[in-house]
Amino acid sequence: MATVRELKRKSLQIRKDLLTIIHAAKGGHTGGSLSNADILTALYYEVMNHDATNPKWPERDRFVASKGHCVESLWCILADLGYFPKEELSTYSQFGTRLIGHPNNKVPGVEMNTGALGHGLAVSVGMALAAKKDGKSYRVFCLMGDGEQAEGSVWEAAMAGAHYKLDNLVGIIDRNRLQISGSTEDVMALEPLDRKWEAFGWHVVSVDGHDYDALLKAFAGVPEIAGKPTLLLANTVKGKGVSFAENKPEWHHHVPSDEQLKQAHEELDAALAALADEEERSETHA
Numbered sequence: 397m398a399t400v401r402e403l404k405r406k407s408l409q410i411r412k413d414l415l416t417i418i419h420a421a422k423g424g425h426t427g428g429s430l431s432n433a434d435i436l437t438a439l440y441y442e443v444m445n446h447d448a449t450n451p452k453w454p455e456r457d458r459f460v461a462s463k464g465h466c467v468e469s470l471w472c473i474l475a476d477l478g479y480f481p482k483e484e485l486s487t488y489s490q491f492g493t494r495l496i497g498h499p500n501n502k503v504p505g506v507e508m509n510t511g512a513l514g515h516g517l518a519v520s521v522g523m524a525l526a527a528k529k530d531g532k533s534y535r536v537f538c539l540m541g542d543g544e545q546a547e548g549s550v551w552e553a554a555m556a557g558a559h560y561k562l563d564n565l566v567g568i569i570d571r572n573r574l575q576i577s578g579s580t581e582d583v584m585a586l587e588p589l590d591r592k593w594e595a596f597g598w599h600v601v602s603v604d605g606h607d608y609d610a611l612l613k614a615f616a617g618v619p620e621i622a623g624k625p626t627l628l629l630a631n632t633v634k635g636k637g638v639s640f641a642e643n644k645p646e647w648h649h650h651v652p653s654d655e656q657l658k659q660a661h662e663e664l665d666a667a668l669a670a671l672a673d674e675e676e677r678s679e680t681h682a
């Protein structure tokens with residue numbers, strides 16, 4: 397079992413790695429990859445049953461990255477876990493690579509090709525329904541964007557998830573309050589988002605999407621209500637962890653310059669050093 401401190405350390409390293417590959421490729425979705433890094437770290441390093449040496453293990457929990465444009469955090473995690481060699485990360489977005497700018501199932505560990513927003517939840521409903529029909533106990537986790545909620549197909553899938561009583565299905569919204577062109581509330585107002593999902597028959601849990609204690613508690617509780625799918629409303633900060641990218645709409649797909657990459661790495665290294673200090677102090681006092 398990973399400790400919260402280990403998860404925090406892991407996600408800081410993942411943030412450094414994803415900035416490195418976006419900088420090298422001169423393209424990527426920086427803000428949203430940083431905002432979902434803690435959610436993915438909690439899922440892949442603690443919550444989900446999965447096996448990098450056996451990616452098609454029938455009993456594995458399924459993860460669907462419906463906000464597929466934020467693939468960089470996923471690539472860095474799958475590489476770190478050994479789904480493919482870490483050196484391959486340097487090919488990200490290069491001609492001929494399988495590590496393209498959206499998840500695709502040529503890469504071990506990827507369940508579904510995504511990128512066109514609004515499709516991941518419907519396929520996740522199918523996976524969760526298949527588990528029920530097959531008498532399997534795996535769970536299905538589907539990560540959506542908040543801007544993605546403007547897609548009507550999300551709400552058709554939400555209806556189906558409740559209709560089929562899929563309590564093995566967890567929808568997660570990376571609620572960073574920004575989408576490609578600005579605030580979600582300006583582009584397509586979502587609030588009250590929790591009440592909308594409740595009205596569609598889901599059990600809604602709101603958490604700070606950067607707080608590991610809260611994330612782990614919420615995931616561990618699923619299914620809290622038998623027969624209801626769960627919607628985790630994860631309140632996050634777009635660009636989280638990099639001071640000059642946080643809450644800045646332009647960092648949706650802004651690429652760090654050499655100088656910005658250096659500064660971001662310094663900030664993340666400082667956070668890693670602070671974690672190490674905290675660990676040393678807690679061991680001294682133990």
Ligand SMILES: Cc1ncc(C[n+]2csc(CCOP(=O)(O)OP(=O)(O)O)c2C)c(N)n1
Pocket residue numbers: 425427428429431463465466511512513514540541542543544545570572574575576577634648
């Ligand atoms: C069907 C579809 N329409 C448009 C796009 C272009 N697009 C890519 S990212 C994005 C904004 C998504 O915002 P959000 O879901 O909030 O993601 P995040 O802010 O977490 O990156 C859009 C509109 C797309 N990928 N798919």
